[in-house]
Amino acid sequence: MLAKRIIPCLDVDNGRVKKGVKFVDLKDVGDPVAIAKAYQEQGADELVFLDITATNQNRETMTNVIERVSAQIFMPLTVGGGIRSVADINNMLLAGADKVSLNSAAVANPKLIQQGAEKFGRQCIVVAIDTRWNQKTNQYDVMVNGGRKNTGLDALEWARRVQQLGAGELLITSMDADGTKIGFDLRLYQQMDQQVSIPVIASGGCGQVSDFSALFEQTNVDAALAASVFHYGELTIEQVKHQLTLQGVAVR
């Protein structure tokens, strides 16, 4: 059985991991390599690095982070944030990323998905979709620019479209659930499963171990991504995987 993946997400600002990572046994809690190692030891299946400032200058710092992490951490690495061109994708892959995640840039320029997939293979093009339920129109809206701008696009339709364009994987964040710790938006992922056949990573809303169990029991998503619950040490990846194993979910 293909294992369900547990993926910690690291926000990187100017070469340092932000969002108050509090590993008890780390001397330097902002160093991406040290934090990546700690997650590797906990059993993380992949790592996602998000460049949260994503200025041109900072992007060079980001390639340096990926260079350093990939020299010591041997698992799939995804980089997102501010990737706008085929050249940006190439730079991240050369630095050691296995996949790049496109979000606002994919909406602004859908061809980028196609160009990236043709040049580097679908497997390294992840499209990230931030979405919020719109009660007026009864649809999941696609949000861009860090969730500040509503595109009016239907997230389910957009997901189908990016798959056609060549996306190899989707990272779907529920902005309604994000930060609430009330669990993943199960309905969103159930609906998403009807639309696409590529792997889906669910993000937003987890607060406890049972949220992961519910996600994998009630939807067909392939992976769960989380930041704060792991960073603050509220949960460890080991705990989550232990519980999933008890419930018969295949994990590594």
Next chain:
Amino acid sequence: MLAVVDYDTGNIRNLMKALDYVGFKSMLTANPADILAADGVILPGVGAFAKAMEELERRQLVETLRQVADKQTPLLGICLGMQLLFESSNEFGKHAGLGILPGTVEEIPVTAGIKVPEMGWNQNMLQSKQNVFQSVANQYTYFVHSYYANCSRDIVVAGLEYGTFIPSIVKQKKIVGMQFHPEKSGAVGLELLTEFKRMVQDYVATRN
């Protein structure tokens, strides 16, 4: 010295980093003389079968790799590099491979619950009593592929069920194939690369 074949197919920097990490001295090269003189050869690869064979032909490496195999220099094909070792592939029409190992390359059949490409960590089951690469038993390694090797079980060291039986490690004498990416498979992957390093060291010792 280990030669990693450079033929412009996919990102192999991470493989080089993993080889560095396990202390396996290697050079990235497309030079036939270097490859023939090497103590061991790794054929990496990501992408499409036909394009990869074309790139190998263009660099006159098809014959070189066959010679490497003929003289029983340890040779490791990774992912697409493993598939190229076989006789032919059905990826976008029928294409001849290097023909170093017996078997063909087929598409993973799409059935209920099976997404293609297979992407992620899957668990290896040991299939052979050969005393090699046993550290892979029951371990998860990282796969990204849509095609698999359809070959005799005689050369299968480990494999798994994913829509069909997928050989994950094959070995015939000193020719080895790994369908997954050892350089992305954590401690298990590094151990498997280290084991290939020992094969190369043994080869050097017996040759001298």
